[in-house]
Amino acid sequence: xxxxxxxxxxxxxxxxxxxxxxxxxxxxxxxxxxxxxxxxxxxxxxxxxxxxxxxxxxxxxxxxxxxxxxxxxxxxxxxxxxxxxxxxxxxxxxxxxxxxxxxxxxxxxxxxxxxxxxxxxxxxxxxxxxxxxxxxxxxxxxxxxxxxxxxxxxxxxxxxxxxxxxxxxxxxxxxxxxxxxxxxxxxxxxxxxxxxxxxxxxxxxxxxxxxxxxxxxxxxxxxxxxxxxxxxxxxxxxxxxxxxxxxxxxxxxxxxxxxxxxxxxxxxxxxxxxxxxxxxxxxxxxxxxxxxxxxxxxxxxxxxxxxxxxxxxxxxxxxxxxxxxxxxxxxxxxxxxxxxxxxxxxxxxxxxxxxxxxxxxxxxxxxxxxxxxxxxxxxxxxxxxxxxxxxxxxxxxxxxxxxxxxxxxxxxxxxxxxxxxxxxxxxxxxxxxxxxxxxxxxxxxxxxxxxxxxxxxxxxxxxxxxxxxxxxxxxxxxxxxxxxxxxxxxxxxxxxxxxxxxxxxxxxxxxxxxxxxxxxxxxxxxxxxxxxxxxxxxxxxxxxxxxxxxxxxxxxxxxxxxxxxxxxxxxxxxxxxxxxxxxxxxxxxxxxxxxxxxxxxxxxxxxxxxxxxxxxxxxxxxxxxxxxxxxxxxxxxxxxxxxxxxxxxxxxxxxxxxxxxx
Amino acid sequence: xxxxxxxxxxxxxxxxxxxxxxxxxxxxxxxxxxxxxxxxxxxxxxxxxxxxxxxxxxxxxxxxxxxxxxxxxxxxxxxxxxxxxxxxxxxxxxxxxxxxxxxxxxxxxxxxxxxxxxxxxxxxxxxxxxxxxxxxxxxxxxxxxxxxxxxxxxxxxxxxxxxxxxxxxxxxxxxxxxxxxxxxxxxxxxxxxxxxxxxxxxxxxxxxxxxxxxxxxxxxxxxxxxxxxxxxxxxxxxxxxxxxxxxxxxxxxxxxxx
Numbered sequence: 001x002x003x004x005x006x007x008x009x010x011x012x013x014x015x016x017x018x019x020x021x022x023x024x025x026x027x028x029x030x031x032x033x034x035x036x037x038x039x040x041x042x043x044x045x046x047x048x049x050x051x052x053x054x055x056x057x058x059x060x061x062x063x064x065x066x067x068x069x070x071x072x073x074x075x076x077x078x079x080x081x082x083x084x085x086x087x088x089x090x091x092x093x094x095x096x097x098x099x100x101x102x103x104x105x106x107x108x109x110x111x112x113x114x115x116x117x118x119x120x121x122x123x124x125x126x127x128x129x130x131x132x133x134x135x136x137x138x139x140x141x142x143x144x145x146x147x148x149x150x151x152x153x154x155x156x157x158x159x160x161x162x163x164x165x166x167x168x169x170x171x172x173x174x175x176x177x178x179x180x181x182x183x184x185x186x187x188x189x190x191x192x193x194x195x196x197x198x199x200x201x202x203x204x205x206x207x208x209x210x211x212x213x214x215x216x217x218x219x220x221x222x223x224x225x226x227x228x229x230x231x232x233x234x235x236x237x238x239x240x241x242x243x244x245x246x247x248x249x250x251x252x253x254x255x256x257x258x259x260x261x262x263x264x265x266x267x268x269x270x271x272x273x274x275x276x277x278x279x280x281x282x283x284x285x286x287x288x289x290x291x292x293x294x295x296x297x298x299x300x301x302x303x304x305x306x307x308x309x310x311x312x313x314x315x316x317x318x319x320x321x322x323x324x325x326x327x328x329x330x331x332x333x334x335x336x337x338x339x340x341x342x343x344x345x346x347x348x349x350x351x352x353x354x355x356x357x358x359x360x361x362x363x364x365x366x367x368x369x370x371x372x373x374x375x376x377x378x379x380x381x382x383x384x385x386x387x388x389x390x391x392x393x394x395x396x397x398x399x400x401x402x403x404x405x406x407x408x409x410x411x412x413x414x415x416x417x418x419x420x421x422x423x424x425x426x427x428x429x430x431x432x433x434x435x436x437x438x439x440x441x442x443x444x445x446x447x448x449x450x451x452x453x454x455x456x457x458x459x460x461x462x463x464x465x466x467x468x469x470x471x472x473x474x475x476x477x478x479x480x481x482x483x484x485x486x487x488x489x490x491x492x493x494x495x496x497x498x499x500x501x502x503x504x505x506x507x508x509x510x511x512x513x514x515x516x517x518x519x520x521x522x523x524x525x526x527x528x529x530x531x532x533x534x535x536x537x538x539x540x541x542x543x544x545x546x547x548x549x550x551x552x553x554x555x556x557x558x559x560x561x562x563x564x565x566x567x568x569x570x571x572x573x574x575x576x577x578x579x580x581x582x583x584x585x586x587x588x589x590x591x592x593x594x595x596x597x598x599x600x601x602x603x604x605x606x607x608x609x610x611x612x613x614x615x616x617x618x619x620x621x622x623x624x625x626x627x628x629x630x631x632x633x634x635x636x637x638x639x640x641x642x643x644x645x646x647x648x649x650x651x652x653x654x655x656x657x658x659x660x661x662x
Numbered sequence: 663x664x665x666x667x668x669x670x671x672x673x674x675x676x677x678x679x680x681x682x683x684x685x686x687x688x689x690x691x692x693x694x695x696x697x698x699x700x701x702x703x704x705x706x707x708x709x710x711x712x713x714x715x716x717x718x719x720x721x722x723x724x725x726x727x728x729x730x731x732x733x734x735x736x737x738x739x740x741x742x743x744x745x746x747x748x749x750x751x752x753x754x755x756x757x758x759x760x761x762x763x764x765x766x767x768x769x770x771x772x773x774x775x776x777x778x779x780x781x782x783x784x785x786x787x788x789x790x791x792x793x794x795x796x797x798x799x800x801x802x803x804x805x806x807x808x809x810x811x812x813x814x815x816x817x818x819x820x821x822x823x824x825x826x827x828x829x830x831x832x833x834x835x836x837x838x839x840x841x842x843x844x845x846x847x848x849x850x851x852x853x854x855x856x857x858x859x860x861x862x863x864x865x866x867x868x869x870x871x872x873x874x875x876x877x878x879x880x881x882x883x884x885x886x887x888x889x890x891x892x893x894x895x896x897x898x899x900x901x902x903x904x905x906x907x908x909x910x911x912x913x914x915x916x917x918x919x920x
Contacts, residue, residue, distance in 0.1 A: 253854075253858075255858055256855075256858075259854055372851075373853060373854035374853055374854065374855065375853065376850055376851045376852065376853045378851075380848070383848070383851055386851060387851075391674060391694055391696050392674065392676065392694065397676065398676060399674065399676035399677050399678065400694065401677065401678055401692060475854050475857070
């Protein structure tokens with residue numbers, strides 16, 4: 001039955017106009033973005049889309065995500081139901097009943113069932129927002145109990161209720177034959193027949209128009225709200241970074257150019273699409289070490305600010321007028337503050353939990369690039385850091401000639417092209433930091449014990465430039481990267497082992513952009529492999545270190561997905577599996593030193609390393625095992641600050657080397 | 663207004679120094695070079711003055727030395743100097759402060775500079791004589807060890823660091839010369855566009871022979887590390903054991919425990 005095709009048609013047209021105008025107004029702004037090649041590897045992208053959009057892989061990673069998955073899958077089915085509703089409303093002769101009966105009945109049953117599921121899920125969502133909202137559901141500008149969020153839920157609930165109402169009334173009037181296939185609607189029919197026996201027709205009309213109003217209202221509201229993600233999430237996942245977004249794109253240094261993101265138009269179109277795909281779910285906020293320790297950085301707000309900035313400035317930028325709201329400046333809905341931009345540890349937890357594959361980290365770095373390269377505006381501590389890197393190629397500004405000072409305790413041979421198998425890339429911490437030098441010695445002991453052919457570049461080794469790149473000093477990083485790549489290529493290096501996940505990721509992932517493609521291996525992987533292959537035989541099982549808990553380094557774990565190797569090595573060395581933090585593996589919490597945070601003061605909020613060390617102490621470990629020099633420093637400092645003298649920090653190499661003692 | 667900033671390239675002081683073959687200065691081998699720290703304050707202050715005066719002054723940077731000093735000249739240009747003079751002298755390290763000052767004065771005397779800024783001293787030789795000697799030769803007023811600087815209508819107001827934490831304020835009419843000390847300012851980190859622009863700025867090369875007409879007044883005769891007198895003692899091992907050993911040493915070699 002279709003009450004008034006003409007009226008409905010007019011309303012539909014009007015709604016479609018509002019919908020399309022809203023979509024155009026927003027989505028056309030994406031074209032302001034810079035080019036980004038995201039049209040390659042279609043097969044891989046389709047796979048990613050299927051996995052993360054249709055299979056909701058990331059969404060169901062959290063318990064309540066199941067509720068979303070139910071709504072999502074139901075929506076796919078209800079798309080058909082509502083398509084039928086609209087077509088039938090316009091052309092009364094159109095009906096699904098024209099389909100073969102079994103198919104028609106199956107569809108009716110599916111519609112009825114998923115409508116009930118959706119109603120239940122929406123009620124759960126309602127209750128969650130109203131009565132037990134998780135803190136991460138609210139950010140500075142979007143609250144859990146926002147009118148928008150509740151309105152959208154109400155529209156969906158109304159749509160479902162109206163669906164049952166109109167089908168119930170139809171059944172009660174005997175105008176719908178499939179009662180057996182519409183169990184929920186049949187229940188509604190009984191209710192309608194019992195309560196409104198005389199006005200079934202009116203009930204039907206009321207419900208039909210209510211259904212139409214909810215549907216069209218939803219359509220109008222959609223592009224204006226975070227529910228835009230219904231349209232943008234799937235393409236955003238399709239265009240999402242393939243593999244890990246663990247590095248940043250290169251910058252083109254042309255004369256007279258502008259570097260980094262000064263305005264929203266300096267982002268790529270994909271960066272801008274990310275803004276419209278954000279669902280405001282708050283998972284990044286819940287995972288971010290800065291947001292969790294009371295700093296002004298909230299990755300969700302950064303994305304929200306980019307979107308708001310685009311909506312505000314986009315139309316002006318398109319006309320060639322200057323932007324009004326700055327990208328980085330005083331606190332505002334369309335602006336991230338400098339504190340925000342400098343708080344990021346680039347740990348990647350935001351990206352790893354994002355259900356729609358938003359890439360936060362490259363955007364942070366692009367904003368930093370602008371601040372450093374165009375404005376020369378950065379926390380004052382970084383001035384010395386940058387100058388140390390430029391002048392002495394290490395963060396501390398120690399004389400490069402001291403790079404081999406850890407050698408005297410052990411026999412270190414220079415790397416010889418064609419003769420030496422592994423280049424041991426010691427790294428700045430391993431060469432200069434007094435604590436990490438002990439790890440270098442442990443590594444050398446292990447390499448010797450396993451009988452590997454290895455050598456170092458000695459005083460010729462330079463810093464890899466990891467912190468420079470994450471801090472946005474791309475110009476200096478590029479020079480260092482080029483020099484290092486040339487040095488490694490001229491030295492005919494084929495295999496590199498590093499003890500620092502930052503050297504590891506930079507040599508492996510970042511230098512690939514500069515044409516370096518060789519086997520880079522982190523020491524945890526190498527040690528694990530040597531132990532498993534019995535090439536490294538321990539003299540004893542390591543028991544002196546007591547209970548060992550393993551802390552995942554962000555750049556080893558999340559950014560390069562090495563979770564098992566260090567755990568297996570610990571198992572083989574100590575005879576039992578290491579203990580785990582409350583947040584471990586993919587959910588590991590940053591030590592606070594990545595992304596160049598190591599070289600800055602931490603003045604806002606709780607110290608990230610204390611948060612992490614407290615988490616460790618809950619498990620009462622004797623030893624915290626790390627695999628990164630930054631984590632080493634942060635954990636040791638945290639233990640000192642908390643005066644937890646009973647717990648020590650050891651690098652994995654030290655734990656294993658302990659087993660080599662006679 | 664014309665401003666001159668004199669800068670020197672010095673070795674990274676974190677380096678390990680070895681005497682050169684003649685044994686009169688350090689060897690360049692394995693050394694990394696940078697701008698003398700005090701000269702960075704001079705460049706920064708000159709650039710700030712230029713900004714204060716609405717870009718009106720012309721800012722010249724001068725450095726004496728071998729080809730490698732072009733690196734620090736480029737940094738000064740990237741920080742905001744307009745043009746540069748490189749006095750080419752592969753043997754600058756053998757010249758005494760009097761000769762260096764004479765070279766600078768010989769260059770500056772006909773140029774009509776209203777203000778000359780130098781570092782208080784160089785980090786390597788540390789004579790602290792060049793700036794004041796240039797002022798003396800040119801016959802212009804001079805204030806040293808500046809920790810504060812302001813300029814208004816032809817007068818420089820300079821805050822100087824004196825002994826024991828005292829400060830003094832002096833006023834100088836231009837033309838004048840000032841030497842800059844730590845605490846005057848924080849030198850800027852050049853922006854990338856300015857680094858790129860600096861590549862196009864003029865660096866005039868002047869052979870030192872054209873400017874140097876005077877003989878040295880002092881000659882460095884020897885450069886060497888201090889002779890070793892005794893050595894430190896590093897104790898290692900168990901703490902309880904260490905304590906006993908320290909007490910033993912104190913009793914044996916000092917009077918404190920007797």
